[in-house]
Amino acid sequence: MSAVFESLTRFYQSSIGKKTLVALTGAMLVLFVLGHMIGNLLIFVGPHAINEYGHFLQTVGHGMGVWVARIGLLAAVVIHIVATIQLTKANRAAREQRYGCEATQVASRSSRFMIWSGLTLLAFIVYHLLHFTAHAGNNYGSYMTDLDGHQVHDVYKMVIAGFSWAPAAIFYVIAMLMLCSHLSHGVSSLFQTLGLATNKTWPIFKFVGHAYAALILVGNCSIPIAIWVFGYGH
Amino acid sequence: MALLNLHLKVWRQNGSQPGHFQDIEAPEIPDHASFLEMMDIVNERLIANGQDPIAFDHDCREGICGACSMTINGMPHGPERATTTCQLHMRKFRTGDTIWIEPFRARSFPVVKDLMVDRGAFDRIMQAGGFVSIRTGSAPEGNSIPIGKDVADAAMDAAACIGCGACVASCKNASAMLFVSAKVGQLNTLPQGQPERQRRTLGMVRQMDAEGFGNCTNQYECEAACPKEISVRWITKLNRDYAVAAVKDIVGAGRQQAGGEGGD
Ligand code: SF4
Ligand code: FES
Numbered sequence: 001m002s003a004v005f006e007s008l009t010r011f012y013q014s015s016i017g018k019k020t021l022v023a024l025t026g027a028m029l030v031l032f033v034l035g036h037m038i039g040n041l042l043i044f045v046g047p048h049a050i051n052e053y054g055h056f057l058q059t060v061g062h063g064m065g066v067w068v069a070r071i072g073l074l075a076a077v078v079i080h081i082v083a084t085i086q087l088t089k090a091n092r093a094a095r096e097q098r099y100g101c102e103a104t105q106v107a108s109r110s111s112r113f114m115i116w117s118g119l120t121l122l123a124f125i126v127y128h129l130l131h132f133t134a135h136a137g138n139n140y141g142s143y144m145t146d147l148d149g150h151q152v153h154d155v156y157k158m159v160i161a162g163f164s165w166a167p168a169a170i171f172y173v174i175a176m177l178m179l180c181s182h183l184s185h186g187v188s189s190l191f192q193t194l195g196l197a198t199n200k201t202w203p204i205f206k207f208v209g210h211a212y213a214a215l216i217l218v219g220n221c222s223i224p225i226a227i228w229v230f231g232y233g234h
Numbered sequence: 235m236a237l238l239n240l241h242l243k244v245w246r247q248n249g250s251q252p253g254h255f256q257d258i259e260a261p262e263i264p265d266h267a268s269f270l271e272m273m274d275i276v277n278e279r280l281i282a283n284g285q286d287p288i289a290f291d292h293d294c295r296e297g298i299c300g301a302c303s304m305t306i307n308g309m310p311h312g313p314e315r316a317t318t319t320c321q322l323h324m325r326k327f328r329t330g331d332t333i334w335i336e337p338f339r340a341r342s343f344p345v346v347k348d349l350m351v352d353r354g355a356f357d358r359i360m361q362a363g364g365f366v367s368i369r370t371g372s373a374p375e376g377n378s379i380p381i382g383k384d385v386a387d388a389a390m391d392a393a394a395c396i397g398c399g400a401c402v403a404s405c406k407n408a409s410a411m412l413f414v415s416a417k418v419g420q421l422n423t424l425p426q427g428q429p430e431r432q433r434r435t436l437g438m439v440r441q442m443d444a445e446g447f448g449n450c451t452n453q454y455e456c457e458a459a460c461p462k463e464i465s466v467r468w469i470t471k472l473n474r475d476y477a478v479a480a481v482k483d484i485v486g487a488g489r490q491q492a493g494g495e496g497g498d
Contacts, residue, residue: 003486004484004485004486007480007483007484008484010440010480010483011480011483011484013443014439014440014443014476014480015409015439015442015443015447015449015450016439016472016473016476016477016480017476017480018449019449019450019473020473020477087449087451090448090449091406091407091408091409091448091449091451093341093446093448094340094341094342094407094408094409094446094447094448095339095340095341095407095408095448096341097253097339098339099305099308099336099339100243100245100255100334100336101243101305101307101308101334101336102308103307103308103309104406104455105309105404105455105458105459106453106454106455106457106458107406107453107454107455108453111451111452111453112406112453114451185452189451189452192452192466192469192470192473193452193473194473194474194477195470195471195472195473195474195475195477196470196474197467197470198467198470199465199467202467
């Protein structure tokens with residue numbers, strides 16, 4: 001038992017071990033982001049579709065499903081952030097004296113910006129959860145509607161109200177630009193860290209990573225922009 | 235032959251004391267000189283003027299030993315692709331250029347003097363697993379172990395690493411992953427390297443971490459700087475080999491085969 005624990009600790013303490021965990025939790029979050037976006041796009045199908053989807057999420061597995069997902073995601077986010085902060089601190093310490101003349105040959109801008117795009121996303125996640133999940137400072141929680149004879153939470157009305165306020169819409173768009181930058185390095189990078197890339201497949205992973213980042217950006221930004229700029233739902 | 239007039243900004247440092255850039259004028263440098271020959275000319279002039287010459291490492295001067303560590307205009311071994319400092323020629327520069335010359339910078343490569351750094355960390359990583367166990371005595375029959383040509387070629391590509399440390403110097407995180415992956419990969423690819431495979435992978439990565447190198451963030455500056463064009467696919471393989479070795483270590487697979495003994 002303690003021998004297994006010792007090996008696990010050594011794995012976490014190693015540079016590649018931590019990176020493997022960052023890649024695995026990153027993969028979970030990458031998939032979550034896609035599912036989350038597809039669900040949210042139901043707002044363009046109409047109030048009934050998105051309210052039914054919201055009700056389904058709240059009630060699946062007798063209300064347990066949403067908590068299983070929340071705990072899983074929370075664990076992934078915490079591991080992802082704690083490990084990357086530890087890695088970044090170690091990276092800074094590994095070069096105490098900086099170069100007088102710095103040159104960058106191939107590293108992409110988004111790859112050099114990961115910790116900052118990531119920390120902005122962390123701030124966004126906190127705001128997003130307070131905004132639409134905890135309903136802090138708003139009364140979205142009291143919006144109810146009739147769904148096939150049941151009283152359910154009016155997700156549609158909440159989203160329209162939420163994005164009609166310009167600062168919120170703008171912050172969401174900025175956060176999605178950060179997410180796009182983060183994904184454009186992170187998605188292909190996880191295949192390298194998990195040891196899955198080959199010379200033949202690497203260009204494909206790189207393309208898929210960029211396309212995925214662009215898809216998430218366009219899909220997610222379409223909602224606040226449609227509501228705030230084009231008055232969708234008003 | 236053209237002559238170049240250059241402005242140098244050279245890092246001067248004594249051991250662990252704080253260093254600084256010294257402006258040195260280098261007029262009338264022949265453009266057919268190598269970079270190290272330019273440094274020799276500059277040093278001769280410094281000595282003639284009673285000044286302290288610039289300390290730098292060099293040995294073979296033909297691109298095979300990896301000694302000539304210098305970061306030139308922010309790039310280890312200078313701007314030429316797949317070229318060591320000793321093989322870099324002054325015709326790649328223009329008269330009037332300002333050239334920044336710095337040591338390979340990493341906490342794990344402490345400066346000895348000026349541009350010379352102590353790369354002993356690489357030797358300690360090699361000692362942690364960069365070897366194969368062989369039977370000594372009479373020379374074995376050459377082709378007694380059949381090795382596919384693709385396998386031999388791949389191992390040879392990794393073996394081209396000269397241990398210069400440019401990968402560390404160019405990495406934004408001063409990570410040694412390209413070096414370690416080339417050394418682990420070379421031996422893990424060959425049949426002769428299989429007996430120690432797991433122990434080697436874990437041991438060399440642990441030593442790399444213990445030496446205080448940074449962590450790879452998949453930016454591939456190392457590959458761009460490497461004078462021997464070692465591919466970052468070796469890092470992919472090291473990541474994979476390490477994950478497999480770590481899982482075997484966690485579940486104790488290696489030990490069971492040894493009847494509950496062995497291991498480290
Ligand atoms: S991998 Fe390339 S840059 Fe790094 S030590 Fe080997 S030869 Fe030098
Ligand atoms: S002096 Fe040997 S490689 Fe440059």
